[in-house]
Amino acid sequence: MIEIRGLAKSYGDHQALSGVNLSIRPGEFVVVLGPSGAGKSTLLRCINRLIEPSAGDILVDGASLSSNRRDLRLLRRNVAMIFQQHNLVKRLSVLKNVLVGRMADLSPLLSSLQLFPEADVKIALHCLEQVAMVHKARNRADALSGGEQQRVGIARALAQQPKFMLADEPVASLDPKTSRTVLTYLKKSCKDSNIAVLCNLHQIDYALEFGERIIGLSGGAIVYDGAPSGVSGDVIRSIYPGLDDPNVLDAAQRLTERRRAAGEATMTPVASEGRA
């Protein structure tokens, strides 16, 4: 269970985030929608303190974690991250990139000498299996395609065996087919390990398809927090102020209605389970 209380970040006069409250249940797949500059990235980066928030608390399993060295390590061990540009180390092998996910628990000296415990190598290989990339374990990371690199990025995050995963626009630079593959791997592998995901997306259709819960962020504040079936044209308009593209609104409306119809048919017995 991750709880965010009163999270705020300001840059000088500019308020990037103001009073964000969120609590995310174990294994939940949450999608954050919002226009560029709404504070989506800032929100994610404040949670693992890549950016130091101006105010607010981050609680992992009820324990508030501050920015001192010990808490930071604990926080980052529990919270993994996936980046838009995957941020793999290009000249290193796929396996070593995934082992980066184990680093918090490894001896700095031994790992720097390229010596890794067998158990950790096994975890890394298993994570590569989860995203079907184990056959490329010995390849250099820059020899892979964009989609493959992002799958390795997911494997690296999984290797942390986190409770919680932050995904910052993981498919923004991928084509539609690859995007779907990557999101499917992300959702499935996190479901398998009961990892909660907070995922920034730009594509409303993917958000409604993959998200179990949608957070709408606009101007640094949450304007919607609820089920995908509740995302109406009005909600879209409140998330993206000034958006008057009838195509987008229509498409969202249709997706929502279809989802609502399907949801009413299948979702009655079990709340959110088994819809991956």
Place this chain on the structure above:
Amino acid sequence: MSIGTLQFVVNKPRGPLGWWILLPILGLSSAALWWAAVGTQLSVSGLVAGLPWIGDFIGRMLPPNFAFMQKLVRPAVETVQIALWGTLLGVVLALPVCFFAARNLSPYAWVFHGLRQVLNVMRGINEIILALIFVAAVGLGPFAGVLAIAIHGAGMLGKFFAEAIEEIDEGPLDALRAAGAGTLQRIVFGVLPQVLPTWIGVVLYRFETNIRVSTVLGMVGAGGIGFELISSMKLFAYEDTAACVIVILVLVLAADLLSSKLRAMIR
């Protein structure tokens, strides 16, 4: 502006003067060049009058005394040895410093600025001057040359190493931080893989430069083939001088070839 069917596509210089800005630039640079020409007594007639003397000098160097080359083997080898250890010690001195002299890794701004200044000073003093100092300190011989090259080289390498670090993609470093990796791990897995090819290139280039430098260090008594060169000239044994020049050229060209081949391999 159009010339026939061609169009001149250059933006007008910014600022209120527009194209007129070229006038003061042209005036100032001509004045500076004239001033420097007077100061250096630049003269075409001087060069023309001197040409026969250059011819005379080259004439005296011919034919090169190839027999003298036997005596040059040892100093030539010493020259390479000076360059090798000078480069290596330079690397050893530069390595621990460069991480703190890179803007993006340095923990405090004053550390970064301070170290950059230290490197500037080390780099600012020419090897020959450093060699004079070290000859006074450790006596005549190649060791003084090694130290001179090491100090100057450390200033150079430290700056280039640090600049390579400043140019890395910081994304992977974010990923390492987000995964809870420590400082050493961030450097070994995030920084080094990105800078190593550049660093190796810089070191090879430095080695090539150091071979060139160590051929003249002997002139101030800091070992290597330069000593033979300068003494042959003092004895007016210009055929021997020619032999020295040939050996130096071979050394420099070989170093150049070797380093460019190696640099091509690591790309």
